[in-house]
Amino acid sequence: MPPGGTGDPALPPVVDRVATRDKVVFLTYDDSAERDPRFAAMVRELRLPVSMFLTDRVVGPGYGQFARLRAVGVSVQNHTLDHTSLRGLPYAGQRAEICGQQDKLKERFGVRPRLLRPPYGTYDATTLRAAADCGISAVVLGREPGPGRLRPGDILLGTDEPDLAATTTRLLRRIRAQGLTPARLEDYL
DSSP states (O other): OOOOOOOOOTTTTTSBBBOOSSSSSEEEEEGGGGGOOOHHHHHHHHTTTTTEEHHHHHHHHGGGHHHHHHHOOOOEEEOOSSOOOOOOOOOOHHHHHHHHHHHHHHHSSSSSSSSEOGGGGOHHHHHHHHHTTOOEEEOOOOBBOOSOOTTTTTTEEEEOOOOOHHHHHHHHHHHTTTTTTOOOOOGGG
């Protein structure tokens, strides 16, 4: 199923970029980002508008770090309970993965996420139904910021490199050199 409209207004759209004329891109990271304390410090210091997609099984005791990041504007979103590939799972299993993490994040942060990034970028029509039933308004994919030109509206996937702060610093230089600015994804979806 390709990204874009689902054809059913009751289902969340699948987005891999945002249609906008604003000269912005969106920085998104999955839950391993808290492992680099310099990255967390950089996000706090620069007040970078980033979206973090969290998996309960991976984050474990790291929720405190994300609470501190939320305090400086980082958005916390859903990446499922156990990082299980959703495609092909029965509805009950997908709903448990998505709604279960919605409940955990609500309990930890007081807010139910609106966005879901399916683990491994895999999903199916059942995922969209389960996501809708769990209160998700968009299923977010994205792309690795490869060597090509960035475009306004690109949703960039943060890498899982050990020195995430250095990688993000290089990416920020590249974003700015191309006349773009990081923006908060939730403000556009």
